[in-house]
Amino acid sequence: MNTTISPINAKLAAVDRLREKHISTPRDVQFRSYLDRLLQRDEYGNLIAAPRLYTKDGDARGIAVVEPAGGGKTSLVYHGLKNHPALQPRDAVHQPWVGVRVPSPATAKSLAIEILGASGYPVSRSNSVTEDDLMRKVRHHFKLRGTAILWIDEAHDLFGAGSRFKIDVFLKTVRNLMQGDGAVSVVLSGIESLWQIASCDAQVTRRYWRMPLGDVSPHSDRKALFGVITDFCHAVGMRPPSEDDLVDRLVHASRNRFGRCMENILAALEAAALDDADELTLQHFAESWGMQEGCGVGQNVFLARQWAKIDLSEAKFSGGGAY
Structure with missing residues:
Protein backbone atom coordinates (compact mmCIF):
# COMPACT_ATOMS: atom_id res chain seq x y z
CA MET A 1 0.00 0.00 0.00
CA LYS A 21 -4.54 26.10 17.43
CA HIS A 22 -5.57 28.79 19.92
CA ILE A 23 -4.31 32.29 19.11
CA SER A 24 -3.56 34.16 22.31
CA THR A 25 -4.58 37.83 22.39
CA PRO A 26 -5.02 40.51 25.07
CA ARG A 27 -8.58 39.18 25.40
CA ASP A 28 -7.16 36.04 27.05
CA VAL A 29 -5.39 38.16 29.65
CA GLN A 30 -8.61 40.10 30.26
CA PHE A 31 -10.66 36.95 30.77
CA ARG A 32 -8.01 35.44 33.05
CA SER A 33 -8.15 38.53 35.28
CA TYR A 34 -11.95 38.24 35.56
CA LEU A 35 -11.72 34.49 36.21
CA ASP A 36 -9.11 34.93 38.94
CA ARG A 37 -11.52 37.15 40.86
CA LEU A 38 -14.08 34.34 40.99
CA LEU A 39 -11.74 31.99 42.86
CA GLN A 40 -10.60 31.74 46.47
CA ARG A 41 -6.97 31.96 47.55
CA ASP A 42 -5.22 29.84 50.16
CA GLU A 43 -3.22 31.20 53.10
CA TYR A 44 -0.25 31.69 50.79
CA GLY A 45 -2.22 33.72 48.26
CA ASN A 46 -2.45 30.95 45.67
CA LEU A 47 -5.68 30.57 43.71
CA ILE A 48 -7.59 27.36 44.45
CA ALA A 49 -10.52 25.53 42.84
CA ALA A 50 -13.18 26.98 45.11
CA PRO A 51 -15.56 29.87 44.41
CA ARG A 52 -14.85 33.11 46.19
CA LEU A 53 -17.83 34.04 48.37
CA TYR A 54 -18.80 37.69 48.49
CA THR A 55 -21.44 37.75 51.23
CA LYS A 56 -21.82 36.28 54.70
CA ASP A 57 -24.57 34.05 53.31
CA GLY A 58 -22.09 32.42 50.96
CA ASP A 59 -22.98 33.99 47.59
CA ALA A 60 -20.62 33.53 44.65
CA ARG A 61 -20.22 35.83 41.65
CA GLY A 62 -20.26 35.28 37.91
CA ILE A 63 -19.09 36.64 34.57
CA ALA A 64 -21.18 37.48 31.51
CA VAL A 65 -18.94 37.34 28.41
CA VAL A 66 -20.81 39.27 25.74
CA GLU A 67 -19.94 39.56 22.05
CA PRO A 68 -21.76 39.44 18.70
CA ALA A 69 -21.81 36.12 16.84
CA GLY A 70 -18.53 35.09 15.25
CA GLY A 71 -16.27 36.84 17.71
CA GLY A 72 -14.62 33.75 19.14
CA LYS A 73 -15.95 34.00 22.71
CA THR A 74 -16.59 30.25 23.02
CA SER A 75 -12.98 29.44 22.16
CA LEU A 76 -11.77 32.18 24.51
CA VAL A 77 -13.74 30.91 27.52
CA TYR A 78 -12.96 27.23 26.84
CA HIS A 79 -9.23 27.90 26.55
CA GLY A 80 -9.25 30.09 29.68
CA LEU A 81 -11.00 27.47 31.81
CA LYS A 82 -9.12 24.48 30.43
CA ASN A 83 -5.69 26.03 31.00
CA HIS A 84 -6.22 27.87 34.29
CA PRO A 85 -3.65 26.49 36.77
CA ALA A 86 -6.14 26.38 39.64
CA LEU A 87 -8.75 24.50 37.62
CA GLN A 88 -6.72 21.41 36.76
CA PRO A 89 -8.30 18.16 38.05
CA ARG A 90 -6.43 16.33 40.80
CA ASP A 91 -7.79 12.93 39.76
CA ALA A 92 -10.51 11.29 37.68
CA VAL A 93 -13.24 12.28 40.15
CA HIS A 94 -12.28 15.92 40.62
CA GLN A 95 -14.00 18.24 38.10
CA PRO A 96 -13.16 21.88 38.91
CA TRP A 97 -15.28 23.26 36.07
CA VAL A 98 -18.20 22.06 34.00
CA GLY A 99 -19.19 23.51 30.64
CA VAL A 100 -22.50 23.09 28.81
CA ARG A 101 -24.23 24.59 25.80
CA VAL A 102 -27.87 25.55 26.18
CA PRO A 103 -29.96 22.62 24.88
CA SER A 104 -32.90 22.84 22.52
CA PRO A 105 -35.62 23.23 23.51
CA ALA A 106 -34.34 25.40 26.33
CA THR A 107 -36.12 24.73 29.58
CA ALA A 108 -34.89 24.81 33.16
CA LYS A 109 -35.34 21.02 33.28
CA SER A 110 -33.43 20.35 30.04
CA LEU A 111 -30.62 22.62 31.25
CA ALA A 112 -30.38 20.68 34.51
CA ILE A 113 -30.21 17.39 32.58
CA GLU A 114 -27.47 18.82 30.36
CA ILE A 115 -25.44 19.93 33.38
CA LEU A 116 -25.77 16.55 35.07
CA GLY A 117 -24.70 14.79 31.89
CA ALA A 118 -21.63 17.02 31.53
CA SER A 119 -20.65 16.28 35.11
CA GLY A 120 -20.80 12.53 34.51
CA TYR A 121 -24.10 11.81 36.24
CA PRO A 122 -26.54 9.53 34.39
CA VAL A 123 -30.06 10.93 34.61
CA SER A 124 -33.45 9.85 33.39
CA ARG A 125 -35.50 12.19 31.22
CA SER A 126 -38.67 10.82 32.76
CA ASN A 127 -41.50 13.28 33.20
CA SER A 128 -41.79 12.14 36.81
CA VAL A 129 -38.47 13.78 37.63
CA THR A 130 -39.05 17.42 38.50
CA GLU A 131 -36.85 20.40 37.81
CA ASP A 132 -36.29 20.92 41.55
CA ASP A 133 -35.21 17.28 41.96
CA LEU A 134 -32.70 17.69 39.15
CA MET A 135 -31.25 20.93 40.48
CA ARG A 136 -30.77 19.34 43.91
CA LYS A 137 -28.85 16.56 42.19
CA VAL A 138 -26.78 19.15 40.35
CA ARG A 139 -25.77 20.86 43.60
CA HIS A 140 -25.01 17.54 45.28
CA HIS A 141 -22.94 16.30 42.35
CA PHE A 142 -21.01 19.58 42.17
CA LYS A 143 -20.04 19.11 45.83
CA LEU A 144 -18.95 15.51 45.21
CA ARG A 145 -16.88 16.51 42.19
CA GLY A 146 -15.38 19.64 43.73
CA THR A 147 -16.85 21.85 41.00
CA ALA A 148 -16.15 25.56 41.38
CA ILE A 149 -17.19 26.96 37.98
CA LEU A 150 -20.22 26.30 35.77
CA TRP A 151 -19.97 27.67 32.23
CA ILE A 152 -23.15 28.04 30.17
CA ASP A 153 -22.41 28.81 26.51
CA GLU A 154 -24.95 30.37 24.13
CA ALA A 155 -26.70 31.56 27.29
CA HIS A 156 -28.88 34.00 25.33
CA ASP A 157 -30.82 30.94 24.12
CA LEU A 158 -32.07 30.49 27.68
CA PHE A 159 -34.29 33.48 27.14
CA GLY A 160 -35.01 33.60 23.41
CA ALA A 161 -38.42 35.14 22.87
CA GLY A 162 -39.68 33.83 26.21
CA SER A 163 -42.11 35.54 28.53
CA ARG A 164 -40.93 37.52 31.52
CA PHE A 165 -42.03 34.60 33.69
CA LYS A 166 -39.86 32.16 31.74
CA ILE A 167 -36.90 34.52 31.92
CA ASP A 168 -37.34 34.90 35.67
CA VAL A 169 -37.43 31.11 36.09
CA PHE A 170 -34.11 30.73 34.28
CA LEU A 171 -32.50 33.56 36.21
CA LYS A 172 -33.67 32.08 39.51
CA THR A 173 -32.45 28.60 38.51
CA VAL A 174 -28.94 29.84 37.75
CA ARG A 175 -28.91 32.24 40.71
CA ASN A 176 -29.73 29.44 43.15
CA LEU A 177 -26.59 27.60 42.07
CA MET A 178 -24.55 30.59 43.20
CA GLN A 179 -25.99 30.68 46.72
CA GLY A 180 -25.46 28.84 49.99
CA ASP A 181 -23.66 25.61 50.77
CA GLY A 182 -22.04 24.17 47.65
CA ALA A 183 -22.36 27.39 45.65
CA VAL A 184 -20.51 27.65 42.33
CA SER A 185 -19.51 30.63 40.23
CA VAL A 186 -21.29 30.85 36.87
CA VAL A 187 -19.81 32.03 33.58
CA LEU A 188 -22.38 32.95 30.92
CA SER A 189 -21.33 33.57 27.32
CA GLY A 190 -23.57 34.82 24.55
CA ILE A 191 -24.52 37.63 22.20
CA GLU A 192 -25.57 41.13 23.30
CA SER A 193 -29.18 40.15 23.94
CA LEU A 194 -27.96 38.03 26.86
CA TRP A 195 -27.07 41.08 28.89
CA GLN A 196 -29.89 43.23 27.52
CA ILE A 197 -32.44 40.74 28.86
CA ALA A 198 -30.70 39.48 31.97
CA SER A 199 -29.69 42.91 33.27
CA CYS A 200 -33.35 43.80 33.73
CA ASP A 201 -32.99 41.80 36.93
CA ALA A 202 -31.17 43.76 39.64
CA GLN A 203 -29.90 40.47 41.10
CA VAL A 204 -28.05 39.80 37.85
CA THR A 205 -26.31 43.16 37.65
CA ARG A 206 -25.24 42.72 41.28
CA ARG A 207 -23.93 39.19 40.88
CA TYR A 208 -22.30 39.33 37.44
CA TRP A 209 -19.41 41.25 36.00
CA ARG A 210 -20.10 42.06 32.37
CA MET A 211 -17.13 41.45 30.09
CA PRO A 212 -17.81 42.87 26.64
CA LEU A 213 -15.33 41.86 23.94
CA GLY A 214 -14.34 44.65 21.58
CA ASP A 215 -14.20 44.63 17.79
Missing part, protein backbone atom coordinates in the same frame (compact mmCIF):
# COMPACT_ATOMS: atom_id res chain seq x y z
CA ASN A 2 1.30 3.44 -0.96
CA THR A 3 1.63 5.57 2.18
CA THR A 4 3.21 8.58 0.48
CA ILE A 5 1.21 11.73 1.13
CA SER A 6 0.66 14.09 -1.79
CA PRO A 7 1.72 17.76 -1.53
CA ILE A 8 -1.92 18.87 -1.61
CA ASN A 9 -2.94 16.47 1.15
CA ALA A 10 0.06 17.51 3.23
CA LYS A 11 -1.01 21.14 3.00
CA LEU A 12 -4.63 20.30 3.81
CA ALA A 13 -3.52 18.30 6.85
CA ALA A 14 -1.44 21.27 8.00
CA VAL A 15 -4.48 23.56 7.67
CA ASP A 16 -6.55 21.11 9.75
CA ARG A 17 -3.89 21.18 12.49
CA LEU A 18 -4.06 24.96 12.52
CA ARG A 19 -7.80 24.78 13.22
CA GLU A 20 -6.97 23.30 16.62
CA VAL A 216 -11.06 43.96 15.79
CA SER A 217 -9.56 47.14 14.32
CA PRO A 218 -7.82 47.21 10.92
CA HIS A 219 -5.48 49.83 12.36
CA SER A 220 -4.47 48.73 15.85
CA ASP A 221 -4.65 45.01 15.03
CA ARG A 222 -3.09 45.07 11.54
CA LYS A 223 0.37 43.97 12.65
CA ALA A 224 -0.94 41.15 14.85
CA LEU A 225 -3.31 39.82 12.18
CA PHE A 226 -0.64 39.87 9.48
CA GLY A 227 1.63 38.05 11.92
CA VAL A 228 -0.98 35.32 12.29
CA ILE A 229 -1.38 35.05 8.51
CA THR A 230 2.39 34.83 8.06
CA ASP A 231 2.81 32.17 10.77
CA PHE A 232 -0.06 30.13 9.33
CA CYS A 233 1.37 30.34 5.82
CA HIS A 234 4.77 29.14 7.00
CA ALA A 235 3.10 26.24 8.86
CA VAL A 236 1.41 25.16 5.63
CA GLY A 237 4.49 25.69 3.49
CA MET A 238 3.39 28.82 1.60
CA ARG A 239 4.56 32.37 1.22
CA PRO A 240 2.32 34.97 2.87
CA PRO A 241 0.26 37.31 0.66
CA SER A 242 1.82 40.51 -0.61
CA GLU A 243 -1.28 42.71 -1.05
CA ASP A 244 -1.00 45.83 1.10
CA ASP A 245 -4.70 46.13 1.87
CA LEU A 246 -5.37 42.46 2.62
CA VAL A 247 -5.78 42.87 6.39
CA ASP A 248 -8.12 45.83 5.93
CA ARG A 249 -10.29 43.79 3.54
CA LEU A 250 -10.13 40.80 5.89
CA VAL A 251 -11.35 42.76 8.91
CA HIS A 252 -14.19 44.31 6.92
CA ALA A 253 -15.19 40.95 5.42
CA SER A 254 -15.14 39.45 8.93
CA ARG A 255 -17.42 42.21 10.27
CA ASN A 256 -14.66 43.22 12.69
CA ARG A 257 -14.99 39.91 14.56
CA PHE A 258 -11.85 38.14 15.71
CA GLY A 259 -13.28 34.64 15.33
CA ARG A 260 -14.46 35.32 11.80
CA CYS A 261 -11.02 36.67 10.88
CA MET A 262 -9.49 33.34 11.93
CA GLU A 263 -12.15 31.36 10.05
CA ASN A 264 -11.60 33.39 6.87
CA ILE A 265 -7.82 33.01 7.06
CA LEU A 266 -8.14 29.23 7.43
CA ALA A 267 -10.72 29.01 4.63
CA ALA A 268 -8.41 30.93 2.29
CA LEU A 269 -5.51 28.67 3.24
CA GLU A 270 -7.64 25.63 2.43
CA ALA A 271 -8.48 27.11 -0.99
CA ALA A 272 -4.79 27.73 -1.60
CA ALA A 273 -3.91 24.19 -0.47
CA LEU A 274 -6.43 22.71 -2.89
CA ASP A 275 -4.71 24.72 -5.65
CA ASP A 276 -1.34 23.40 -4.43
CA ALA A 277 -0.32 27.06 -4.37
CA ASP A 278 3.08 28.22 -3.15
CA GLU A 279 1.68 31.59 -2.07
CA LEU A 280 -1.54 32.65 -0.35
CA THR A 281 -3.17 35.41 -2.40
CA LEU A 282 -6.11 37.77 -2.33
CA GLN A 283 -7.80 35.51 -4.89
CA HIS A 284 -7.86 32.63 -2.40
CA PHE A 285 -9.63 34.83 0.13
CA ALA A 286 -12.06 35.96 -2.56
CA GLU A 287 -12.82 32.38 -3.56
CA SER A 288 -13.46 31.04 -0.06
CA TRP A 289 -15.33 34.13 1.18
CA GLY A 290 -17.46 34.24 -1.96
CA MET A 291 -18.49 30.62 -1.44
CA GLN A 292 -19.39 31.30 2.17
CA GLU A 293 -21.37 34.47 1.52
CA GLY A 294 -22.89 33.44 -1.79
CA CYS A 295 -22.11 36.87 -3.23
CA GLY A 296 -21.41 38.21 -6.70
CA VAL A 297 -18.08 39.64 -7.80
CA GLY A 298 -19.22 43.22 -7.24
CA GLN A 299 -20.12 42.42 -3.64
CA ASN A 300 -16.98 40.43 -2.86
CA VAL A 301 -14.89 42.43 -0.39
CA PHE A 302 -11.69 40.79 -1.66
CA LEU A 303 -12.37 41.73 -5.32
CA ALA A 304 -14.36 44.98 -5.38
CA ARG A 305 -12.47 48.25 -5.83
CA GLN A 306 -14.83 50.09 -3.50
CA TRP A 307 -14.87 47.25 -1.00
CA ALA A 308 -15.05 49.53 2.06
CA LYS A 309 -18.45 50.79 0.90
CA ILE A 310 -20.01 47.31 0.87
CA ASP A 311 -22.53 47.17 3.74
CA LEU A 312 -22.18 43.79 5.45
CA SER A 313 -24.76 44.31 8.17
CA GLU A 314 -26.88 41.18 8.54
CA ALA A 315 -30.05 43.02 7.56
CA LYS A 316 -28.65 44.68 4.43
CA PHE A 317 -26.09 42.34 2.88
CA SER A 318 -27.69 40.23 0.18
CA GLY A 319 -25.14 38.23 -1.70
CA GLY A 320 -26.25 39.28 -5.14
CA GLY A 321 -25.87 35.83 -6.69
CA ALA A 322 -23.39 33.05 -6.41
CA TYR A 323 -19.74 33.89 -6.72
Whole structure:
Protein backbone atom coordinates (compact mmCIF):
# COMPACT_ATOMS: atom_id res chain seq x y z
CA MET A 1 0.00 0.00 0.00
CA ASN A 2 1.30 3.44 -0.96
CA THR A 3 1.63 5.57 2.18
CA THR A 4 3.21 8.58 0.48
CA ILE A 5 1.21 11.73 1.13
CA SER A 6 0.66 14.09 -1.79
CA PRO A 7 1.72 17.76 -1.53
CA ILE A 8 -1.92 18.87 -1.61
CA ASN A 9 -2.94 16.47 1.15
CA ALA A 10 0.06 17.51 3.23
CA LYS A 11 -1.01 21.14 3.00
CA LEU A 12 -4.63 20.30 3.81
CA ALA A 13 -3.52 18.30 6.85
CA ALA A 14 -1.44 21.27 8.00
CA VAL A 15 -4.48 23.56 7.67
CA ASP A 16 -6.55 21.11 9.75
CA ARG A 17 -3.89 21.18 12.49
CA LEU A 18 -4.06 24.96 12.52
CA ARG A 19 -7.80 24.78 13.22
CA GLU A 20 -6.97 23.30 16.62
CA LYS A 21 -4.54 26.10 17.43
CA HIS A 22 -5.57 28.79 19.92
CA ILE A 23 -4.31 32.29 19.11
CA SER A 24 -3.56 34.16 22.31
CA THR A 25 -4.58 37.83 22.39
CA PRO A 26 -5.02 40.51 25.07
CA ARG A 27 -8.58 39.18 25.40
CA ASP A 28 -7.16 36.04 27.05
CA VAL A 29 -5.39 38.16 29.65
CA GLN A 30 -8.61 40.10 30.26
CA PHE A 31 -10.66 36.95 30.77
CA ARG A 32 -8.01 35.44 33.05
CA SER A 33 -8.15 38.53 35.28
CA TYR A 34 -11.95 38.24 35.56
CA LEU A 35 -11.72 34.49 36.21
CA ASP A 36 -9.11 34.93 38.94
CA ARG A 37 -11.52 37.15 40.86
CA LEU A 38 -14.08 34.34 40.99
CA LEU A 39 -11.74 31.99 42.86
CA GLN A 40 -10.60 31.74 46.47
CA ARG A 41 -6.97 31.96 47.55
CA ASP A 42 -5.22 29.84 50.16
CA GLU A 43 -3.22 31.20 53.10
CA TYR A 44 -0.25 31.69 50.79
CA GLY A 45 -2.22 33.72 48.26
CA ASN A 46 -2.45 30.95 45.67
CA LEU A 47 -5.68 30.57 43.71
CA ILE A 48 -7.59 27.36 44.45
CA ALA A 49 -10.52 25.53 42.84
CA ALA A 50 -13.18 26.98 45.11
CA PRO A 51 -15.56 29.87 44.41
CA ARG A 52 -14.85 33.11 46.19
CA LEU A 53 -17.83 34.04 48.37
CA TYR A 54 -18.80 37.69 48.49
CA THR A 55 -21.44 37.75 51.23
CA LYS A 56 -21.82 36.28 54.70
CA ASP A 57 -24.57 34.05 53.31
CA GLY A 58 -22.09 32.42 50.96
CA ASP A 59 -22.98 33.99 47.59
CA ALA A 60 -20.62 33.53 44.65
CA ARG A 61 -20.22 35.83 41.65
CA GLY A 62 -20.26 35.28 37.91
CA ILE A 63 -19.09 36.64 34.57
CA ALA A 64 -21.18 37.48 31.51
CA VAL A 65 -18.94 37.34 28.41
CA VAL A 66 -20.81 39.27 25.74
CA GLU A 67 -19.94 39.56 22.05
CA PRO A 68 -21.76 39.44 18.70
CA ALA A 69 -21.81 36.12 16.84
CA GLY A 70 -18.53 35.09 15.25
CA GLY A 71 -16.27 36.84 17.71
CA GLY A 72 -14.62 33.75 19.14
CA LYS A 73 -15.95 34.00 22.71
CA THR A 74 -16.59 30.25 23.02
CA SER A 75 -12.98 29.44 22.16
CA LEU A 76 -11.77 32.18 24.51
CA VAL A 77 -13.74 30.91 27.52
CA TYR A 78 -12.96 27.23 26.84
CA HIS A 79 -9.23 27.90 26.55
CA GLY A 80 -9.25 30.09 29.68
CA LEU A 81 -11.00 27.47 31.81
CA LYS A 82 -9.12 24.48 30.43
CA ASN A 83 -5.69 26.03 31.00
CA HIS A 84 -6.22 27.87 34.29
CA PRO A 85 -3.65 26.49 36.77
CA ALA A 86 -6.14 26.38 39.64
CA LEU A 87 -8.75 24.50 37.62
CA GLN A 88 -6.72 21.41 36.76
CA PRO A 89 -8.30 18.16 38.05
CA ARG A 90 -6.43 16.33 40.80
CA ASP A 91 -7.79 12.93 39.76
CA ALA A 92 -10.51 11.29 37.68
CA VAL A 93 -13.24 12.28 40.15
CA HIS A 94 -12.28 15.92 40.62
CA GLN A 95 -14.00 18.24 38.10
CA PRO A 96 -13.16 21.88 38.91
CA TRP A 97 -15.28 23.26 36.07
CA VAL A 98 -18.20 22.06 34.00
CA GLY A 99 -19.19 23.51 30.64
CA VAL A 100 -22.50 23.09 28.81
CA ARG A 101 -24.23 24.59 25.80
CA VAL A 102 -27.87 25.55 26.18
CA PRO A 103 -29.96 22.62 24.88
CA SER A 104 -32.90 22.84 22.52
CA PRO A 105 -35.62 23.23 23.51
CA ALA A 106 -34.34 25.40 26.33
CA THR A 107 -36.12 24.73 29.58
CA ALA A 108 -34.89 24.81 33.16
CA LYS A 109 -35.34 21.02 33.28
CA SER A 110 -33.43 20.35 30.04
CA LEU A 111 -30.62 22.62 31.25
CA ALA A 112 -30.38 20.68 34.51
CA ILE A 113 -30.21 17.39 32.58
CA GLU A 114 -27.47 18.82 30.36
CA ILE A 115 -25.44 19.93 33.38
CA LEU A 116 -25.77 16.55 35.07
CA GLY A 117 -24.70 14.79 31.89
CA ALA A 118 -21.63 17.02 31.53
CA SER A 119 -20.65 16.28 35.11
CA GLY A 120 -20.80 12.53 34.51
CA TYR A 121 -24.10 11.81 36.24
CA PRO A 122 -26.54 9.53 34.39
CA VAL A 123 -30.06 10.93 34.61
CA SER A 124 -33.45 9.85 33.39
CA ARG A 125 -35.50 12.19 31.22
CA SER A 126 -38.67 10.82 32.76
CA ASN A 127 -41.50 13.28 33.20
CA SER A 128 -41.79 12.14 36.81
CA VAL A 129 -38.47 13.78 37.63
CA THR A 130 -39.05 17.42 38.50
CA GLU A 131 -36.85 20.40 37.81
CA ASP A 132 -36.29 20.92 41.55
CA ASP A 133 -35.21 17.28 41.96
CA LEU A 134 -32.70 17.69 39.15
CA MET A 135 -31.25 20.93 40.48
CA ARG A 136 -30.77 19.34 43.91
CA LYS A 137 -28.85 16.56 42.19
CA VAL A 138 -26.78 19.15 40.35
CA ARG A 139 -25.77 20.86 43.60
CA HIS A 140 -25.01 17.54 45.28
CA HIS A 141 -22.94 16.30 42.35
CA PHE A 142 -21.01 19.58 42.17
CA LYS A 143 -20.04 19.11 45.83
CA LEU A 144 -18.95 15.51 45.21
CA ARG A 145 -16.88 16.51 42.19
CA GLY A 146 -15.38 19.64 43.73
CA THR A 147 -16.85 21.85 41.00
CA ALA A 148 -16.15 25.56 41.38
CA ILE A 149 -17.19 26.96 37.98
CA LEU A 150 -20.22 26.30 35.77
CA TRP A 151 -19.97 27.67 32.23
CA ILE A 152 -23.15 28.04 30.17
CA ASP A 153 -22.41 28.81 26.51
CA GLU A 154 -24.95 30.37 24.13
CA ALA A 155 -26.70 31.56 27.29
CA HIS A 156 -28.88 34.00 25.33
CA ASP A 157 -30.82 30.94 24.12
CA LEU A 158 -32.07 30.49 27.68
CA PHE A 159 -34.29 33.48 27.14
CA GLY A 160 -35.01 33.60 23.41
CA ALA A 161 -38.42 35.14 22.87
CA GLY A 162 -39.68 33.83 26.21
CA SER A 163 -42.11 35.54 28.53
CA ARG A 164 -40.93 37.52 31.52
CA PHE A 165 -42.03 34.60 33.69
CA LYS A 166 -39.86 32.16 31.74
CA ILE A 167 -36.90 34.52 31.92
CA ASP A 168 -37.34 34.90 35.67
CA VAL A 169 -37.43 31.11 36.09
CA PHE A 170 -34.11 30.73 34.28
CA LEU A 171 -32.50 33.56 36.21
CA LYS A 172 -33.67 32.08 39.51
CA THR A 173 -32.45 28.60 38.51
CA VAL A 174 -28.94 29.84 37.75
CA ARG A 175 -28.91 32.24 40.71
CA ASN A 176 -29.73 29.44 43.15
CA LEU A 177 -26.59 27.60 42.07
CA MET A 178 -24.55 30.59 43.20
CA GLN A 179 -25.99 30.68 46.72
CA GLY A 180 -25.46 28.84 49.99
CA ASP A 181 -23.66 25.61 50.77
CA GLY A 182 -22.04 24.17 47.65
CA ALA A 183 -22.36 27.39 45.65
CA VAL A 184 -20.51 27.65 42.33
CA SER A 185 -19.51 30.63 40.23
CA VAL A 186 -21.29 30.85 36.87
CA VAL A 187 -19.81 32.03 33.58
CA LEU A 188 -22.38 32.95 30.92
CA SER A 189 -21.33 33.57 27.32
CA GLY A 190 -23.57 34.82 24.55
CA ILE A 191 -24.52 37.63 22.20
CA GLU A 192 -25.57 41.13 23.30
CA SER A 193 -29.18 40.15 23.94
CA LEU A 194 -27.96 38.03 26.86
CA TRP A 195 -27.07 41.08 28.89
CA GLN A 196 -29.89 43.23 27.52
CA ILE A 197 -32.44 40.74 28.86
CA ALA A 198 -30.70 39.48 31.97
CA SER A 199 -29.69 42.91 33.27
CA CYS A 200 -33.35 43.80 33.73
CA ASP A 201 -32.99 41.80 36.93
CA ALA A 202 -31.17 43.76 39.64
CA GLN A 203 -29.90 40.47 41.10
CA VAL A 204 -28.05 39.80 37.85
CA THR A 205 -26.31 43.16 37.65
CA ARG A 206 -25.24 42.72 41.28
CA ARG A 207 -23.93 39.19 40.88
CA TYR A 208 -22.30 39.33 37.44
CA TRP A 209 -19.41 41.25 36.00
CA ARG A 210 -20.10 42.06 32.37
CA MET A 211 -17.13 41.45 30.09
CA PRO A 212 -17.81 42.87 26.64
CA LEU A 213 -15.33 41.86 23.94
CA GLY A 214 -14.34 44.65 21.58
CA ASP A 215 -14.20 44.63 17.79
CA VAL A 216 -11.06 43.96 15.79
CA SER A 217 -9.56 47.14 14.32
CA PRO A 218 -7.82 47.21 10.92
CA HIS A 219 -5.48 49.83 12.36
CA SER A 220 -4.47 48.73 15.85
CA ASP A 221 -4.65 45.01 15.03
CA ARG A 222 -3.09 45.07 11.54
CA LYS A 223 0.37 43.97 12.65
CA ALA A 224 -0.94 41.15 14.85
CA LEU A 225 -3.31 39.82 12.18
CA PHE A 226 -0.64 39.87 9.48
CA GLY A 227 1.63 38.05 11.92
CA VAL A 228 -0.98 35.32 12.29
CA ILE A 229 -1.38 35.05 8.51
CA THR A 230 2.39 34.83 8.06
CA ASP A 231 2.81 32.17 10.77
CA PHE A 232 -0.06 30.13 9.33
CA CYS A 233 1.37 30.34 5.82
CA HIS A 234 4.77 29.14 7.00
CA ALA A 235 3.10 26.24 8.86
CA VAL A 236 1.41 25.16 5.63
CA GLY A 237 4.49 25.69 3.49
CA MET A 238 3.39 28.82 1.60
CA ARG A 239 4.56 32.37 1.22
CA PRO A 240 2.32 34.97 2.87
CA PRO A 241 0.26 37.31 0.66
CA SER A 242 1.82 40.51 -0.61
CA GLU A 243 -1.28 42.71 -1.05
CA ASP A 244 -1.00 45.83 1.10
CA ASP A 245 -4.70 46.13 1.87
CA LEU A 246 -5.37 42.46 2.62
CA VAL A 247 -5.78 42.87 6.39
CA ASP A 248 -8.12 45.83 5.93
CA ARG A 249 -10.29 43.79 3.54
CA LEU A 250 -10.13 40.80 5.89
CA VAL A 251 -11.35 42.76 8.91
CA HIS A 252 -14.19 44.31 6.92
CA ALA A 253 -15.19 40.95 5.42
CA SER A 254 -15.14 39.45 8.93
CA ARG A 255 -17.42 42.21 10.27
CA ASN A 256 -14.66 43.22 12.69
CA ARG A 257 -14.99 39.91 14.56
CA PHE A 258 -11.85 38.14 15.71
CA GLY A 259 -13.28 34.64 15.33
CA ARG A 260 -14.46 35.32 11.80
CA CYS A 261 -11.02 36.67 10.88
CA MET A 262 -9.49 33.34 11.93
CA GLU A 263 -12.15 31.36 10.05
CA ASN A 264 -11.60 33.39 6.87
CA ILE A 265 -7.82 33.01 7.06
CA LEU A 266 -8.14 29.23 7.43
CA ALA A 267 -10.72 29.01 4.63
CA ALA A 268 -8.41 30.93 2.29
CA LEU A 269 -5.51 28.67 3.24
CA GLU A 270 -7.64 25.63 2.43
CA ALA A 271 -8.48 27.11 -0.99
CA ALA A 272 -4.79 27.73 -1.60
CA ALA A 273 -3.91 24.19 -0.47
CA LEU A 274 -6.43 22.71 -2.89
CA ASP A 275 -4.71 24.72 -5.65
CA ASP A 276 -1.34 23.40 -4.43
CA ALA A 277 -0.32 27.06 -4.37
CA ASP A 278 3.08 28.22 -3.15
CA GLU A 279 1.68 31.59 -2.07
CA LEU A 280 -1.54 32.65 -0.35
CA THR A 281 -3.17 35.41 -2.40
CA LEU A 282 -6.11 37.77 -2.33
CA GLN A 283 -7.80 35.51 -4.89
CA HIS A 284 -7.86 32.63 -2.40
CA PHE A 285 -9.63 34.83 0.13
CA ALA A 286 -12.06 35.96 -2.56
CA GLU A 287 -12.82 32.38 -3.56
CA SER A 288 -13.46 31.04 -0.06
CA TRP A 289 -15.33 34.13 1.18
CA GLY A 290 -17.46 34.24 -1.96
CA MET A 291 -18.49 30.62 -1.44
CA GLN A 292 -19.39 31.30 2.17
CA GLU A 293 -21.37 34.47 1.52
CA GLY A 294 -22.89 33.44 -1.79
CA CYS A 295 -22.11 36.87 -3.23
CA GLY A 296 -21.41 38.21 -6.70
CA VAL A 297 -18.08 39.64 -7.80
CA GLY A 298 -19.22 43.22 -7.24
CA GLN A 299 -20.12 42.42 -3.64
CA ASN A 300 -16.98 40.43 -2.86
CA VAL A 301 -14.89 42.43 -0.39
CA PHE A 302 -11.69 40.79 -1.66
CA LEU A 303 -12.37 41.73 -5.32
CA ALA A 304 -14.36 44.98 -5.38
CA ARG A 305 -12.47 48.25 -5.83
CA GLN A 306 -14.83 50.09 -3.50
CA TRP A 307 -14.87 47.25 -1.00
CA ALA A 308 -15.05 49.53 2.06
CA LYS A 309 -18.45 50.79 0.90
CA ILE A 310 -20.01 47.31 0.87
CA ASP A 311 -22.53 47.17 3.74
CA LEU A 312 -22.18 43.79 5.45
CA SER A 313 -24.76 44.31 8.17
CA GLU A 314 -26.88 41.18 8.54
CA ALA A 315 -30.05 43.02 7.56
CA LYS A 316 -28.65 44.68 4.43
CA PHE A 317 -26.09 42.34 2.88
CA SER A 318 -27.69 40.23 0.18
CA GLY A 319 -25.14 38.23 -1.70
CA GLY A 320 -26.25 39.28 -5.14
CA GLY A 321 -25.87 35.83 -6.69
CA ALA A 322 -23.39 33.05 -6.41
CA TYR A 323 -19.74 33.89 -6.72
